[in-house]
Amino acid sequence: MADTGVSTRRTLRLDERGTAGPGSRTDEVVIGLSPAFGDFFTKTIVDIPHAEVLRELLAGIEEQGVHARVIRFRGGSDLAVIAHAAAKLSGSGIAVGVLSRGTTMIHQKDLVRLSNLELFPQAPLMDLDAFRKVGRNAARYAKGESPEPVPARNDFMARPRWQAKAALLHIKETEFVVPGADPVELDVRFQLADAG
Amino acid sequence: MTTSARRSKRTEALEQRPVNLDGFVEEWPEVGMVAMDSPYDPEPGVRVEDGVIVELDGKPRAEFDFLDQFIADHAIDVDATEQAMAIPAVDIAHLLIDPRATRRDVLAVTRGLTPAKLLEVVKTMNVVEMMMALQKMRARRTPANQAHATSARDNPVQVAADAAEASLRGFRELETTLGVVRYAPLVAIALQVGAQAGTPGVLTQCALEEATELELGMRGITAYAETISVYGTEPVFCDGDDTPWSKAFLASAYASRGIKMRFTSGTGSEVQMGNAEGKSMLYLEIRCILVTKGAGVQGLQNGSISCIGVPGAVPAGIRAVLAENLIASMVDLECASGNDQSFSHSDMRRVARLLPQLLPGTDFVCSGYSSTPNYDNMFAGSNVDAEDYDDWNVLQRDLQVDGGLRHVPEAELLAVRNRAARALQGVFAHLGLPPITGREIEAVTYAHGSKDLPPRDVLEDLKAAQSVLDRGVTGLDIVKGLDAAGFTDMAHSLLAVLRQRVSGDLLHTSAILTPELETLSAVNDTNDYAGPGTGYRPSGARWEEMKRLRHVVSAQNPEREVG
Secondary structure, X not given: OOOOOOOOOEEEEEEEEEEOOOXXXXXXXXEEEOOOOOOOOOEOOOOOEXXXXXXXXXXXXXXXXXXXXXXXXXXXXXHHHHHHHHHHHOOXXXXXXXXXXOOEEEEEOOOOOOOOOEEEOOXXXXXXXXXXXXXXXXXXXXXXXXOOOOOOOOOXXXXXXXXXXXXXXXXXXXXXXXXXXXXXXXXXXXXXXXXX | OOOOOOOOHHHXXXXXXXXXXXXXXXXXXXXXXXXXXXXXXXXXXXXXXXXXXXXXXXXXXXXXXXXXXHHHHHHOOOOOHHHHHOOOHHHHHHHHHOOOOOHHHHHHHHOOOOHHHXXXXXXXXXXXXXXXXXXXXXXXXXXXXXXXXXXXXXXXXXXXXXXXXXXXXXXXXXXXXXXXXXXHHHHHHHHHHHHHHHOOOOEXXXXXXXXXXXXXXXXXXXXXXXXXXXXXXXXXXXXXXXXXXXXXXXXXXXXXXXXXXXXXXXXXXXXXXXXXXXXXXXXXXXXXXXXXXXXXOOEEEOXXXXXXXXXXXXXXXXXXXHHHHHHHHHOOOEEEOOOOOOOOOOHHHHHHHHHHHHOOOOOEOOEEEEOOOHHXXXXXXXXXXXXXXXXXXXXXXXXXXXXXXXXXXXXXXXXXXXXXXXXXXXXXXXXXXXXXXXXHHHHHHXXXXXXXXXXXXXXXXXXXXXXXXXXXXXXXXHHHHHHHOOOHHHHXXXXXXXXXXXXXXXXXXXXXXXXXXXXXXXXXXXXXXXXXXXXXXXXHHHHHHHHOOOOEEOOOOOOOEEO
């Protein structure tokens, strides 16, 4: 199970800026968020705040000198669909897809949808460090590099403990799907919550 | 409950039990979070006009979704259906457990049953009755077993050695998958080479995205395919860009090359993907089973598979999982019956989940026993792993049931692990792939898992994996590599496996190859169970083999051990 310790409390503000279009800069990674990420849902299956998830992904991308763009995909709750749609909008062809419960994927626009560059299927194992590394690797793919894949973590007991809860979370996320909806561009703002 | 209240010592002891780490949830029938008893499942019924099913389980043809249409037109025998549907469900259940009714008698009825009727039949049965029925309805007379051979580092040397050991221990099918999918060609080659180092004739497959899986099969880098998933609702099918027709087309692509294949499905996948349309897990799984039947595919891997945590979390879920295995067998499909995914923190619960398939016997008791420690299992862990080998052998011996495995002395295991690694070294050298060092071979011979192995140059391996695809390497190139490296017997075995696609014998229901490289299937090894004293029972040389364990005190000299 992931270490969920987060020292500060940040809140996430996501403002919609209209339909997301294809990117023109080749040095960008698009992060595709699932329908209820940072909205109805506020944390992953192991209670990591979505604000921290997004912050780590963005930090991982930006530390490589790569530009990041965040979109929300309402058309489906299938991770491959979200990540591939985001990759097709990405100027570099590289995107990260992330579901509310924490399942994450790095995709590339020219791969078939059900393939991927890297997949992190076990949401309960995704901690802050893992999200940072995912962002970093996505940025390195965008720069045309061939990074070592983020080491796959594997807890074979995640399924008996979390799978049924994951199903309930997914059912809930799927309730927010708007079939055929265009992806929307998001403005991302983090705010430090008042400690009091 | 108040937290300040004083707790009983017994409660504290029980709280520490592993079973309390498992997840359990309440039923929620409206979204399909219910095993097999939902008020929203349809009532059975069928109506035929002019040789066409015009009403299925209360739904007129105009309202059919594509699963209804496929099942009505391709899975249900329209000539048998009205007569079969007229038989009360409980009478069909009686037929299933009555040893005087043959398997063939049952098939004459089940070929005409609708999904809701099949559900109604199994709902009248408890787990013991289902096991009795499964014992008779399993397609192949002789049960078998299948293993996973994977590596947390996708290390091909490890996969070859574990495949060899699994093959020697008795598994007749081996499958692998990847952490990093681009590693697939190297690991699939390693699996196929290792499999032939144990006992000849073991079939291998590599679970991948379907196009790549097909390509590896067509090239002879794998010998069968299993990861062709079907789902019980239209939206979940569409999520995979598929329809029953596209899956049937894919199945025919394998058949056209004489390659064995089965579909995969299981309870819980639709609710897991959020589109169960308010139906029970088992009802939706029955639709998958009939889609498989309608596609003309010989078999199915089911038993919830990767979604086992979902039925496992609701009441009667494991009964439903047994029911889905039974129904696959009831419609004359090969059944690779699950027990292939980590299921519980509780050893007691792991065994209880296993017995309903182990005791009656299925075509493959596990559709993936982990031949590695579970930390290396890239299918996210199995219900049983390499550390359970001795327990499994003891269960077989205690109960005199054949789970397909045997105890093998350590010296023999070390020999085949070493040989597999050396053979792979030769094949890699022949194909110009990154070298396998003597240090790696030494380590893997004695290793338990990937933590015991030196790391490989992953980037070089990934480049080489791409070159395998770009250069069009085939199974025949592997045969040549084995022969060139002096592993002539393994070259012969692998060639024999490849030749099966010319004869097409592995397309028969439940086909496996024996160590003598002969096909054993439901055609030449038909399950003839007809009550006590009949059917498959471990005896003769096989029973003697099953008596051997790691530690058995000698009757001749009780100061010594045999085995």
